[in-house]
Amino acid sequence: MIGKLEMLIALAKERHFGRAAETLGITQPTLSTGIKQLEEHLGVKLVLRGSRFGGLTPEGERALELARGIVRETRRLQDEMRFSRKGLSGQIRLAVIPTALTWASGLATRFNAAHPNVGFLILSRTSAEVLEMIGNLEVDAGISYLDNEPLGRMAVQPLYREKYTLVCHKNHALAGRDSVHWRDLAGLNLCLLSPDMQNRRIINRNFHDAGLTPNAMIESNSTVVLVSNVVSGDWVTVLPTDLARFLSTGHPLRMVPLDGGVTAHSVGLLAPHQEPQTPVLAALYQAARGLAE
Structure with missing residues (x-):
């Protein structure tokens, strides 16, 4: 059945x-x-x-x-019975917004160090797809925005608040600045995430509040593509600070903090609300709390 x-x-x-x-x-x-x-x-x-x-x-x-x-x-019953026989084991399927992939990696590494018999499948998806995949039972949990879309009945563990930085080539005119305002990006060659991404919609609101309409001539759902363009030409992009730091390492790039804009959005771990959680998900939330701290 x-x-x-x-x-x-x-x-x-x-x-x-x-x-x-x-x-x-x-x-x-x-x-x-x-x-x-x-x-x-x-x-x-x-x-x-x-x-x-x-x-x-x-x-x-x-x-x-x-x-x-x-x-x-x-599946919850199967997880609990497997736990009673073998301890924590199996695989966690995790859908993650692209800008939170470094946090997903950190969470998986932290969890696996404590529970080496549990593996991870990490999938990059839009925020809407994260919720859909959780609802369709295609994944066990997700990492997405917590305060930007209706989440439904979910167990939530905040991880961090997203802050934004300009990423440009080290020879760019803005590379030596201590900080820039969103309005300073007017007229620059922008490459940004594609409009279906929640992060792009947040960035668009920041531009709108600064009285600008972003004219991104290169768009992609991959942050790697964006940074590659910045490395190879006179392009700039806007990324969350943690992700920008990771992608910029080893490249001739500069990160310049962005001042102003809308309140930073919270990103965290999501899974269907259950009381109690399965042993694996309970341990995952415990790891997420430790990572957030």
């Missing part, structure tokens, strides 16, 4: 039988048969079918909501 509920969750996410089957590592006929067996077991139609996936019926939407809770609790 749990396997068939996972099929329903995958189908609702992918909205395509072939893609859903691929994510589960099964064939499309196996998926179709599993969904039909689930419908027969429940006595209701869950999926609208035609020549292709047509969505979920009202009963399917309700079943999906309940299925997520059942699968989540089943």
